[in-house]
Amino acid sequence: MAQKVSHFCILLVLAACLSIGPRASAQDLPLRNQAYLRDTVRLAGVLGSAHGVRYVCNGEDDQYWRQHMIELLTLEAPRRGPLREAMVEAFNNSFSDSRRRYRRCDQATVDAEKRYAAEGRDLADRLARYYFEH
Numbered sequence: 001m002a003q004k005v006s007h008f009c010i011l012l013v014l015a016a017c018l019s020i021g022p023r024a025s026a027q028d029l030p031l032r033n034q035a036y037l038r039d040t041v042r043l044a045g046v047l048g049s050a051h052g053v054r055y056v057c058n059g060e061d062d063q064y065w066r067q068h069m070i071e072l073l074t075l076e077a078p079r080r081g082p083l084r085e086a087m088v089e090a091f092n093n094s095f096s097d098s099r100r101r102y103r104r105c106d107q108a109t110v111d112a113e114k115r116y117a118a119e120g121r122d123l124a125d126r127l128a129r130y131y132f133e134h
Helices: 002-018 032-058 064-076 082-102 107-133
Strands: none
Touching: 032 064, 032 082, 032 107, 064 082
16 A cells, blocks of 8 residues: 555645646746756656566556556656656666566565665655755
8 A cells, every 4th residue: 555655745745846848838947957857867767667676566567657658658757758758768778677586576576676765766856846846
């Protein structure tokens, strides 16, 4: 239950952070600096890691974290370009790395997903602050 609440919190913060994008015109948004772009790519990587460990425990039908990645791409990098490519690469590499590291569903795997969720929440908070502070 606590894990579902944690996931909900990440979604809530991510939605708050990213909901500005589609409604505002490009000229109304602050320019995204290197730190913001780095955090966006890192968040994509964290989502990939979380997807990898969840995949180990729940199988290939569980697309929970991958779906969040799709939403992140839709909002942050809807068209092809360097940012989208970096995000996809970070997600895929992190997914593969976590799949190699966590081969069976045990407490370490469950704990890893919790750590990734916490890191994702921190990154989403930082991204949200960027929009609200600029």
